[in-house]
Amino acid sequence: MKTFGKIYMGIIFAVMYLPLLVMVLFSFNESNSTAKFTGFSLHWYEEMLRDSAAMDALKNTLILAVVSTIIATVLGTLAAVGIFGMRNKWFKTGVLSVSNVPMMNPDIVTGVSLMLLFAFVGRMLGAVESLGFATILIAHVTFSLPYVVLNVLPKLMQTDPHLAEAAQDLGSTPVQAFFRVVLPSISSGVVSGALMAFTLSIDDFVISHYTSGSFTTLPLLIYTMTKKRVTPEMYAVCSCIFISVLVLLLIMNLSQVRQAKKAAQVSVLGKK
Numbered sequence: 001m002k003t004f005g006k007i008y009m010g011i012i013f014a015v016m017y018l019p020l021l022v023m024v025l026f027s028f029n030e031s032n033s034t035a036k037f038t039g040f041s042l043h044w045y046e047e048m049l050r051d052s053a054a055m056d057a058l059k060n061t062l063i064l065a066v067v068s069t070i071i072a073t074v075l076g077t078l079a080a081v082g083i084f085g086m087r088n089k090w091f092k093t094g095v096l097s098v099s100n101v102p103m104m105n106p107d108i109v110t111g112v113s114l115m116l117l118f119a120f121v122g123r124m125l126g127a128v129e130s131l132g133f134a135t136i137l138i139a140h141v142t143f144s145l146p147y148v149v150l151n152v153l154p155k156l157m158q159t160d161p162h163l164a165e166a167a168q169d170l171g172s173t174p175v176q177a178f179f180r181v182v183l184p185s186i187s188s189g190v191v192s193g194a195l196m197a198f199t200l201s202i203d204d205f206v207i208s209h210y211t212s213g214s215f216t217t218l219p220l221l222i223y224t225m226t227k228k229r230v231t232p233e234m235y236a237v238c239s240c241i242f243i244s245v246l247v248l249l250l251i252m253n254l255s256q257v258r259q260a261k262k263a264a265q266v267s268v269l270g271k272k
Contacts, residue, residue, distance in 0.1 A: 023242075027044055032232050048240075072148050073190060076147075076149045077186075079148075081152075083099070100150075102142055107206035111210035115210040132212075132215055147197055148190075148194070148197055156182075159185045163177075164178065167180060191252060218237065
């Protein structure tokens, strides 16, 4: 059974990562062929840096991802704390269910509904152009929020509920107790939620397509290229993003392992 399990996991990882590895491989291809690797070259990475449209789209994507991640992480963490503190079980369940709707809803439904809302509000305000950076930012924050909440809530449940009370007994205000005691104990969940929001924002196409207006992100640029042919420098751009996200995840996982080891050591010393 162990051998079968290893083979099964190998197949799963191959299905998930083989397309990405092929993309990274062909980003170093000497020619522009997508079927034959003719030799190793950094030509397409040089072309990537020279392509102003790709660089502008990448800059827009990163700015959007960073800003939406910061907003979603702050709001999601506060929402998780508020939900955790609710005493009414039925009301708490209802709020959790409502907060999960953007995550469970199909992207095309979310995108179309947000587009209609922004167009309606823009028409009421007399705006010349209803869609732009502000609308796509609101859209990205909307679909990222539930993921932050779902990452922070379990950490709050694992935290001793009396820590904040103890900090307040020692002279801290409720806000000081949160930042000095509660936030450090749930920091791993906050970081996990932020990374998930960041990767979702970079990856999103459907919702961005309906709410972006003239604001162009990398997925939207690649989509316009698929009508003709995706140029090889796009492989280089996507490879850079994939490697960056992979490095971030490795750093996060290593830091969590170190924190777990330190916590285990502290608990052992406390028992002694």
